[in-house]
Every structure is written in C-alpha cells, then in structure tokens.
Amino acid sequence: MAEEFHGYAAFDKEGILKPYSYTPKPLGDEDIEVEISHCGICGSDLHTIRSGWFPTIYPAIVGHEIVGKVLKKGSKVTDFNIGDRVGIGCQVYSCGKCDECNVGYNQLCSKMVFTYNDVWKDAEGVPTQYQAHGGYADKIRAHSDSVFHIPKEISSAEACPLLCAGLTTFLPLKHHKVGPGNKVGIVGIGGLGHLAIQWAAKMGAEVTAISQSDKKRDEAIKLGATHFMNASDPNDVKKFTHSLDIILTTSGDSNTDWTKYMNLIKNRGTLVLIGLPDAPIPIPAFAFMRFIKVEGTLTGGSQDMKDMLEFAVKHNIRPLIQKVPMKDVNEGVKMVLNGKARYRIVLEN
Ligand SMILES: [Zn+2]
Ligand SMILES: [Zn+2]
Known part of the structure; x- marks a missing residue:
C-alpha cells in the first residue's frame, strides 16, 4: 500500500477545508519527514485557498509555518536526528548551488519548490x-536544507509565526541594516506588523506604528513603538510628513491612499511592500520624485532564517498567538478572515 499523509484541503475557490489524504513524494537521501505538531495560519494560506493571487492547484493543503518532530530522515542527512524539534517555512526545496542560492537568496532559487x-x-x-502540500496536516516531507532547528527557548506554537511572518518582516530590516538613528514606520498592526515593530525596536530604531484608527495605540507602544500615528487623523499625518527613513507596509490594497504613505518618507527613503493584496496597487509616479525607492520582499534565505531565530531568542521576541485545534481549521481561517486574530492563529495537532 502506498503511504498516505492526512490533512485538510481546499477543493475549490470557496476555500472550505475538508479532510484529504495524499501520497507524499518518496523520501530522498537528503529529505526529512516531519510529524507536525503545530502550523500557523498565514495570510498567504487564505489567498491560496481562494485562488486570490492566481489559480490554485486543487485539492490544496496549505500552511507554511510548520513545527514538529523529525520522524524519518534520508541516509545523507547529518544535521538532524530523529525526534529533533524542527520548523519548515515557505519552501521545501532549493537547489543550494545556483546563482541565487550562492548569494543566500534560496527563496529566489529557480528550482525552488514552495511548501504548498x-x-x-x-x-x-x-x-x-x-x-507539494503544506502543514494543515499530520506529516510533511522537505529537503533538509529547508528544515530548521527550533531553539529550545521558543515554544513550538510560538515558533510557527516566526517561520513566515517573522522572517518576512525581519529580512528587509536586516537588509537595510536598521539600527540606532534610523526612523522606521510600520503600517498595519496585525500578524506581520506586531512582529515588525518588535524587530525594529530591538534593533535600536525609532519606530512609528501606523494604523487607521487609535484602537491599537497602547498595544503598539507596548510592543516597542516610540510613536503612534493615526493615519486617519490629518494632524498626525502632517506631523510625520517626510520623517521616516523606511516604511514597511503590512496592509493596504487598491483602495489605499499610497501617496499618503509615500509622503511620510524622507528624501531618498524606501517603502517596502510586505502585505500582498490580490489586485495591483496605485502609486502615482510623482510620489517617487524625491528619489523614493519602492521594493518588495519574499520571505528569506536559510541564513536569514537562522539569524531571525537567534535574534528572537536573544531579544525575547515572540508573536502573540491564539491556539486552535487542527480539526477546527475552518474556525481558525474564519478568525483570520474576519480580522479577529490577535495576532496569529496557530493550529495544534
Ligand atoms: Zn506566509
Ligand atoms: Zn538554487
């Protein structure tokens, strides 16, 4: 009998998850099989189950914030032992030898395989x-280069959101060598933003948390923000005009006033797009005129993942999570869709 893994898959754009079994890829010499204990729910999962970005290959088991224990390993795997607690993020394979892999950009490897x-x-x-099926399941297989040891200081449930949300928000700050003297703006205080604020603050930057109302002011300050800007308050917007070196946007879509955010950036500063809405976003050409750069980002490479986990341990940075049993996965998805998650939902097997 062929081996089967069991999970919860979406079968069409409705995005309702139902039990589904599949035959995994054969365990290669360099592969690891993980028994999943926890999996975070990421915004990307929601886009994917509903074919938001592009058509999804159905049935699809999503989930790329995976933590569990090594159950089996290939004969050439030396860095991991059976029973080790490990994590898998957005990819399960990169070649390790192409131009991108050689400069640490495994996430841009032309041969990469996404987790789902x-x-x-x-x-x-x-x-x-x-x-390739993701972590809303009992098991998963991945190449050992895409598997990471979870430091003992971090609980399995709390580790999950770090593997995608954490890495995605950490990387641009690392790239731009954010530190003391830098003024960083974080737009959106949610699953991504609440981690971005913590990273930037612990890197020593002066952080401005930017939200659409005053509701999350206290929470943002508690997370480490120095300032809070209510983007719906014209006085606040005026106060912060041309004041920030770099802005990370974790929310915003085609209806967002992007010129407002561009105006907050200093001359020659940078806007980093982190949240990825389904539709294109309108940024008028004149908004770039002060030599403002706009860049995107995609998770991080293997070394970035290790750096991020080490930084989280050193500075005691953790996501704020709510746990939901794996069997109630549709409830968990609904909490994220309705904006009820504070701030990341983690499924528990
Ligand atoms: Zn993700
Ligand atoms: Zn490669």
Whole structure:
C-alpha cells in the first residue's frame, strides 16, 4: 500500500477545508519527514485557498509555518536526528548551488519548490506526479536544507509565526541594516506588523506604528513603538510628513491612499511592500520624485532564517498567538478572515 499523509484541503475557490489524504513524494537521501505538531495560519494560506493571487492547484493543503518532530530522515542527512524539534517555512526545496542560492537568496532559487500549491521536480527539474502540500496536516516531507532547528527557548506554537511572518518582516530590516538613528514606520498592526515593530525596536530604531484608527495605540507602544500615528487623523499625518527613513507596509490594497504613505518618507527613503493584496496597487509616479525607492520582499534565505531565530531568542521576541485545534481549521481561517486574530492563529495537532 502506498503511504498516505492526512490533512485538510481546499477543493475549490470557496476555500472550505475538508479532510484529504495524499501520497507524499518518496523520501530522498537528503529529505526529512516531519510529524507536525503545530502550523500557523498565514495570510498567504487564505489567498491560496481562494485562488486570490492566481489559480490554485486543487485539492490544496496549505500552511507554511510548520513545527514538529523529525520522524524519518534520508541516509545523507547529518544535521538532524530523529525526534529533533524542527520548523519548515515557505519552501521545501532549493537547489543550494545556483546563482541565487550562492548569494543566500534560496527563496529566489529557480528550482525552488514552495511548501504548498507547487509540484516536486526531479533532478532534471521536470515536474513529477507529487504535489507539494503544506502543514494543515499530520506529516510533511522537505529537503533538509529547508528544515530548521527550533531553539529550545521558543515554544513550538510560538515558533510557527516566526517561520513566515517573522522572517518576512525581519529580512528587509536586516537588509537595510536598521539600527540606532534610523526612523522606521510600520503600517498595519496585525500578524506581520506586531512582529515588525518588535524587530525594529530591538534593533535600536525609532519606530512609528501606523494604523487607521487609535484602537491599537497602547498595544503598539507596548510592543516597542516610540510613536503612534493615526493615519486617519490629518494632524498626525502632517506631523510625520517626510520623517521616516523606511516604511514597511503590512496592509493596504487598491483602495489605499499610497501617496499618503509615500509622503511620510524622507528624501531618498524606501517603502517596502510586505502585505500582498490580490489586485495591483496605485502609486502615482510623482510620489517617487524625491528619489523614493519602492521594493518588495519574499520571505528569506536559510541564513536569514537562522539569524531571525537567534535574534528572537536573544531579544525575547515572540508573536502573540491564539491556539486552535487542527480539526477546527475552518474556525481558525474564519478568525483570520474576519480580522479577529490577535495576532496569529496557530493550529495544534
Ligand atoms: Zn506566509
Ligand atoms: Zn538554487
């Protein structure tokens, strides 16, 4: 009998998750099989189950904030032992030798396999019959280069959101060498933003948390923000005009007034787009005129992941989470969709 893994999959754009079993890829020499204990719910999961960005390969088991224990390993795996507590983020394979992998950008590897909504390829890069399925499940297989030790100081549930949300918000701050003397703005205080505020504050930057109302003011200050800006208050907007070196936007869509955010940035500063809305976003050309750069980002490479986990331990940075049993996965998804999550939902097996 073929082996089967069991999870909860979306079958169409409705995005309702139902039990689903699949045959995993054969365990390769360098692969690890993980028994999943926890999996975070990420915004990307929600876009994917409803084909928000592009058509999804159904049935699809999503989830790329995965923590569990090593159950099996290939004969060439030396960095991990059976029973080790490990994490898997947004990808399950990168080649380790292309131009991007060589400079630490595993997440841009041309041969990479995403954790879900993707297909495993053979050694020549030809797609196989094995679909890549994510962490709303009992088990997963991944190449050992895409598996990471979870430091003992971090609980399994709290580790989950770090593996995508944490890494995604940490990387641009690391790239821009944010530190003392820098003024950083974080737009949106949610699953991504509440981590971004903590990273930037512990890096020594002066952090301005930016929200659409006053509701999260106290929470933002508690997380480490020096200032709070209510983007709906014209006086606040005026006060912060041309004051920030770099802004990370974790929310915003085609209806957002992007010029307002661009105006907050100092000459030659940078806007980093982190949240990825389904539709294109309107930024008028004149908003770039002060040599403002706009850049995107995609999770992080293997070294970035290790740096991020180490930084989280050193500075005691943790996500704020709510746990939901794996079998109630649809309830968890609904909490995120309705904006009820404070701030990340983690499914527990
Ligand atoms: Zn994610
Ligand atoms: Zn590569």
